[in-house]
Amino acid sequence: METGYKGTNKLITGIVFGVITFWLFAQAMVNVVPAVQKDLGISLGMLNVGISLTALFSGMFIVAAGGLADKVGRKKITNLGLVLSVIGSLCLILANGAVLLIIGRVIQGISAACIMPATIALMKEYFEGAERQRALSYWSIGSWGGSGVCSFAGGAIATYMGWKWIFIFSIIFALLAMWLIKDTPESKGEESGAFKFDFSGLAIFIISMLALNLVITRGKDFGWTSPLTLGLVVVFLIGLIVFVRVEKKMDHPLIDFSLFKNKPYAGATYSNFLLNAVAGTLVIANTYVQVGRGFTAFQSGMLSIGYLVAVLGMIRVGEKILQRTGARTPMIWGAILTTIGVAVMGLTFLPDFIYTVIVFIGFAVFGIGLGMYATPSTDTAVSSAPSNKIGEASGLYKMASSLGGSFGVALSTAVYSAIKSVDAAATAGIITNVVFAILSLISIMMFIPKNQGGDKSPQSKGQPTPVTE
Template structure:
């Protein structure tokens, strides 16, 4: 698209796709849960959250340019710390909170949300790998884009496979397998010392494994997050889980780009790309750790186990 329509065309198509999504949702039936309790939207929590997240993104992206000890950077850091503290305090005392921290009393839910955040943070790989392919290796935009085409195909092809594995062995194993395969694929893209043709093949295979692993991970993780929340909190649990995806992607891109940019100024582009890729490998390893430590063995394998888990979650939440 960048080659044929210019980079501005990407945003035009994004608007079109968003509009199509709104049209498809137009006739979707409502799924809200009936309740006698009054509902008041948490504008205070949302406002604090937005200010804190914006400050954190600016700090990551421009801290080096401002100077890490400059007044602007220290002011941003103070805003982040105060914002996080204020957000936690406000949310803990609200009945209709934007983020109900009680949801994270469920270890499976916490594991699914945390690993989801971290595996979406590896989106920074797309920025680093494609930037290096064009700037460091001289690939045109079209060729660089084609390198990542296998990622899309693999994700779409493996989502149903992840569902089938979930039904057979539970959620923990496919989540762990998916995160491991994704991390391995990302690591392959960091082999920037390879010659052009070899590196091109390795990056293409790496992108395929990247999507392959995410496709396996997606359904078991989503199922774990929703099925391990109290029945009257499923909507909020799903919303927080999805928010983890968006925040993970935003921070992953910001951190990866910042690391790549910092190394590119002081060393060669190949070393900068390797450093940026290693950041995403770290995200993948942390996701695996979250799955291994928080997701119980056998969860999601049978309906009776899920019913027992739901009862335990509800009791823990109410306590």
């Protein structure tokens, strides 16, 4: 949609605030489990369900919300997400038991599904070339860096003000975001003919994802070979096959599989899934140093502070390398450094002091790798998608993040808990994540061309990359 409007720093700030609201209620919640459990008087199992619902509903609805943003307006869907964020946070502030907690977490998940792809699409629409890459760097700082910032901030707020204040701050950020983007013109994809929403595809997708989520999160409780777990696996596999067949026959499918014919987009999305799966490292390393090395929760958190600083510091560096060399080089080096950073954490035979130093360095190198990868990958996904499907393409890309993280954490913890020796369990769990990082590197090398991105490419002029079979 041509409006002549050019994106501003005010728009970038509003979008980053919107993205941070997601991390305030997603990441901070993980850090305040004892306080919430004591205050609301609910079981740990019920609280864990409440925590996981946000990621689940975000993952299930993010592609639908991205496609809807292309059709009805990206600004409208961003604002809808921010309003839902306020409502969801209010539910948690007013909660005195499990009911409002669960309702609030579901609403927050749908809120995140609206905010993530619609804000990426706004940045694609109103920024070009180097300016778009700069805008996406700040988006990545809000997203990749926001998880670490909000984790620390959430702990501090909960300790000194009470856990409900986290959600008061979330509401403040959401309201500020709405005010900052209010003057931005509406943006839609050009579409011919009447739009029909794919309700059948969404229903099949939700059932399949619910079955997969239950297998990943509750498989150990149910028993990995129990009839219930195996039945859920069958439901997921049949649902997946039916979903693909139904989608290929739809005029307006929930997921347009033709997007993956574009090799750069496919490479960015596959590698994004796999590098997010490496998030299992954070769980394994933090658990191991507490159980196997006697660290407190605060000490283990301090071990990973280098990761947070490195991610935040390297995002703009990745953007600058992208502009000089194209996306392939920083994406490859990002995956290599991530692999090295994760691998050294598996050296559990080292004595305490040396291992502590190695883990601190490993976390920092891990953060450098992810920070270097973030903007080139997001820019490749955004610039390679057709302009009328950028919301849907962004939704798919972000769904890869959510599902990758869930899958990686579940598989890593399953490997870790299957081995009795704590040292050996940690090493095996870390090796699992090294495999994810190596597979990510392979997908980048196979799919991302040498001339992808950078100031002199078609992307710098706001043109989509030609589709490559």
